[in-house]
Amino acid sequence: METECQNRLPSQPSYAQSIPKLSSRVLISMIQDAEHPKAIELLSMVNALPVSKVLTNIQWEAGVIDPVVSDALHSTSVGSHLAICGDERFIWACWSVASQAGWLNDEMTLLKTEDVRNLYCVHCGHIQAISTQTEAECQSCQVQLFVRDHFSQRLGAYMGVCLDANQPYGGEVK
Amino acid sequence: MMRSMIEVEVTKVKQITDVIREFTLSPMTGSLPGFSSGSHIQLHLPTSVRVLKKAYSLLSDPADTSSYRIAVRLQEHSKGGSRFMHERLSEGDHLHITPPANLFAPNSFARHHLMIAGGIGITPFLSYLAEFQRQSKSYELHYAYRGGVTDAYVTDLRQAFSAKLHTYDSNLEQRLDLDQLLSNQPVGTHVYVCGPERLRLAVQEAATKNAWSPSRIHWEAFAGAEPGQAFQVELARLNKTLEVSADESLLEALEASGVEIPNLCRGGVCGQCVTTYLEGEVEHRDAFLSQADQSQQLMPCVSRGRCGSRLVLDL
Numbered sequence: 001m002e003t004e005c006q007n008r009l010p011s012q013p014s015y016a017q018s019i020p021k022l023s024s025r026v027l028i029s030m031i032q033d034a035e036h037p038k039a040i041e042l043l044s045m046v047n048a049l050p051v052s053k054v055l056t057n058i059q060w061e062a063g064v065i066d067p068v069v070s071d072a073l074h075s076t077s078v079g080s081h082l083a084i085c086g087d088e089r090f091i092w093a094c095w096s097v098a099s100q101a102g103w104l105n106d107e108m109t110l111l112k113t114e115d116v117r118n119l120y121c122v123h124c125g126h127i128q129a130i131s132t133q134t135e136a137e138c139q140s141c142q143v144q145l146f147v148r149d150h151f152s153q154r155l156g157a158y159m160g161v162c163l164d165a166n167q168p169y170g171g172e173v174k
Numbered sequence: 175m176m177r178s179m180i181e182v183e184v185t186k187v188k189q190i191t192d193v194i195r196e197f198t199l200s201p202m203t204g205s206l207p208g209f210s211s212g213s214h215i216q217l218h219l220p221t222s223v224r225v226l227k228k229a230y231s232l233l234s235d236p237a238d239t240s241s242y243r244i245a246v247r248l249q250e251h252s253k254g255g256s257r258f259m260h261e262r263l264s265e266g267d268h269l270h271i272t273p274p275a276n277l278f279a280p281n282s283f284a285r286h287h288l289m290i291a292g293g294i295g296i297t298p299f300l301s302y303l304a305e306f307q308r309q310s311k312s313y314e315l316h317y318a319y320r321g322g323v324t325d326a327y328v329t330d331l332r333q334a335f336s337a338k339l340h341t342y343d344s345n346l347e348q349r350l351d352l353d354q355l356l357s358n359q360p361v362g363t364h365v366y367v368c369g370p371e372r373l374r375l376a377v378q379e380a381a382t383k384n385a386w387s388p389s390r391i392h393w394e395a396f397a398g399a400e401p402g403q404a405f406q407v408e409l410a411r412l413n414k415t416l417e418v419s420a421d422e423s424l425l426e427a428l429e430a431s432g433v434e435i436p437n438l439c440r441g442g443v444c445g446q447c448v449t450t451y452l453e454g455e456v457e458h459r460d461a462f463l464s465q466a467d468q469s470q471q472l473m474p475c476v477s478r479g480r481c482g483s484r485l486v487l488d489l
Contacts (some may be wrong), residue, residue, distance in 0.1 A: 024385040078359045079385035102285040106387045171396015 012149045013088075015112040019045055024081040026051040028072060030058060030094045034087025036113045039085050060093040073101040082108045088117035089129060092156025099153075118157035119147055127157050135163055142170025175362070179218070179270040180206065185241065187265050194246045194294060194326045195260055196233075199271065200241040209274035210238050211305040212298045212394070215242060216272040216440065219263075224430055228255040229440050231297040231368075231394070232274060235304035242271075245326055247294040251401075254421075275438045278366070278394040280305070285362030287313040290350070290377055292369020293324035299368065300327065303335060318342040318350050318373070331444045351487055352380035367393040394443075402457065403478040409433065409489040410452055424474035433489060435474065442476035449474055454485030 008014075019042055027049045031039045034056050046052040059066050073082070082103055084094045091110050098108060119130045126140035134147045138160065144167060145160030152159065162168055186198035199206075209232055219226040234243040246259045251323055263269075269477055287306060289299045296317060308315045315335065319325040323342040331339050342348040356365070356377075365386070367377045374393045381391050401421045405475055408415050418427040425447055428435055437447040440458035448471050460473040479485030 022385075074361065076361050077357070077365050078361055078390060079357070080361065081385070102283075102360070104387050104389055106389060156483075 009149045009151075011151045011153075013151050013153075015091075016109045017053065018113070019083060019109055022049065022081050024079055025049065026076055026080035027053075027083060028076065028080060029054045029083045030069070031056045032058070032090040035112060036085070036109045038103070038113050040083050042083055042111065054082045058090075058094070060090060065093070065097045065114040070097055070101070073098050074102065080107070084108060085111040085113060088112060089156065092118070092153070095153065096156060101162060118155070119145065120152065120155050120157035121145060121160050123162060127155065136160065138170065141170070144170075179272060182206070182242070182269055182271055184263055184265055184267045184269065187263070190245060190326045192323055194245055194324065195248075196243060197259070197263065198241050198243050199269065202268075205239040206242055207273045209236055209242075209301075210276050210279055211236055211280035211301040212280060213274035213276040213301070214278075214298075214439070215244070215274050216438075217244075217259075218270040219255055219258045221258045223254065226255045226258065226427070227426070227440060228259075229438075231301070232280070233297040233300040236301055236307070237304065242274075245294060245297050247324065259334070273277060277336045277439055277444050278368070278392065280366065281364040281392070283362075284364035285312065285365075286360055287311060288355075288359060288363050288365040288367065289313065289315045290352075290355075290367045290369070290373070291315065291317045292367075292373040293319050294329075295367075295369030295373070295394070296310050296326055296327060297368070299366070302366070303331075314338045314340065316340045316342070316350055316355065317343065318369070321345040335413045352376055356380045356386065364390050364392060367391070399478075400459070402478045403481040405483070405485060407479055407480050408484065408486045410486050412489055418478065419429075423476065424472075424478055426489075428474060430435045435461050437475055442473055445473070447473055450488040452486045455480040455483035456485065 029042055029046055031054065033039060033129050043054065046054060053072055055069050055072060058069055081118055084091050084096055091112065114127055115132045118127050119136055120127050121138040121141060124138060124141040126138055128139045130136050136145050136147060138145055144163040146163040148159045148161060150159045181202050182199040183202060184197055185200040188196040190196050197391050203238045214229045214231045216229050219228060230244040230246065232242050233245055236271055246256050249256045249372040289302060290301050299315060315338060317339065328341060342350045365381065366378065367374045378391060404420045405418050406415060407418055407424065414431065416427050416431050418424055425435060425437060435447050435449065438444040443462055445462045450471050456472045457478045458468045458472060462473060463471055
């Protein structure tokens with residue numbers, strides 16, 4: 001475990017394997033797909049807490065979170081816990097709203113369901129969805145990108161840098 | 175490297191309550207270094223026995239660098255610091271101070287600031303309030319004191335911040351219900367405590383009970399080193415043996431013998447003075463080192479060698 005941690009970049013996100021035992025009285029859950037086994041596990045434990053609020057069908061793709069969700073994140077008191085369950089794109093979209101509302105990392109449990117993540121092209125600033133691959137072509141500037149483990153929480157994306165220094169521009173070499 | 179000292183003049187001494195005095199320290203020329211809310215300075219006090227170094231919070235507005243203001247409570251069991259300040263220091267005297275350092279800054283991401291002060295622990299919050307007002311931050315101050323004794327600045331605070339000030343006078347049996355207070359704070363709140371140790375422990379207990387993340391809780395060490403028993407210390411590399419008397423700290427004894435050790439808080443919290451020891455039993459009194467680290471390191475500002483044990487430092 002320790003060796004694994006030593007090889008990780010400090011910015012590389014880590015996700016919970018399961019929901020920890022909580023001392024909080026309030027749990028808010030943001031769930032992307034209620035049918036996923038991790039979501040089902042999360043939903044099975046929410047009833048054990050005195051207060052629980054489950055948020056599903058969240059509109060997040062456009063970068064604007066539903067005001068109902070935002071209100072729920074703002075109106076709770078310190079000592080609450082937040083579980084975000086979904087793919088990495090969903091997780092970091094929700095994380096961003098929660099952070100702005102004042103939530104801290106140690107008050108959130110991030111449960112990753114699928115391997116869909118965001119890639120940020122450091123050359124043109126485009127963000128696109130990728131899977132687990134370590135190389136990708138930027139959809140905007142066509143530069144071949146190497147997908148680094150370096151992750152920006154603010155952008156919710158992994159950094160993509162030019163793969164081949166001899167091929168710094170996208171498209172055919174003329 | 176030790177920070178360069180600044181010479182200042184005591185330009186005003188004001189009795190605030192029976193046991194609390196305020197001192198205004200002005201520069202010999204020009205202005206003083208800028209500081210942020212929650213900063214402290216160290217005063218070097220030339221008492222008859224030795225030069226005592228004491229850390230005090232700056233209570234003045236950080237925007238004003240024409241002078242610094244501090245307030246000192248006369249401690250019943252003073253080792254000489256607060257007694258010197260109350261009985262010997264007067265207007266026109268010159269002193270040496272360190273530039274300000276901050277171990278108790280407000281969290282800049284907080285959406286609401288909850289300040290809890292006990293008695294003279296109000297001082298850092300006076301500099302917070304000036305800044306919070308200027309930046310239109312959301313805040314509230316809970317101030318517990320003994321009326322007529324430790325209620326420093328309460329009248330001024332009532333006038334300026336009445337809507338955000340909650341006071342608790344122990345003479346009137348007014349109690350601060352921390353459990354209730356911490357059970358209902360909006361997400362994004364950070365809590366700051368300054369006051370006696372029992373107040374800090376009570377806040378931490380209430381915070382734990384209400385499932386607060388430890389990163390939301392900030393506190394300032396309040397008292398300096400407590401006295402203990404006299405002991406002997408050997409400095410392995412310098413090949414020296416020192417006697418530490420009951421009423422001085424190990425750090426003070428080291429400094430008196432010419433051994434300079436970086437330090438900021440002199441209260442066991444900042445970790446600057448951490449020193450490795452090679453042998454001996456230590457009475458650890460810091461709130462910084464982990465138990466594992468304490469097997470090899472100690473903080474000489476507060477911790478002491480056990481009486482009768484041979485303490486050997488890697489110095």
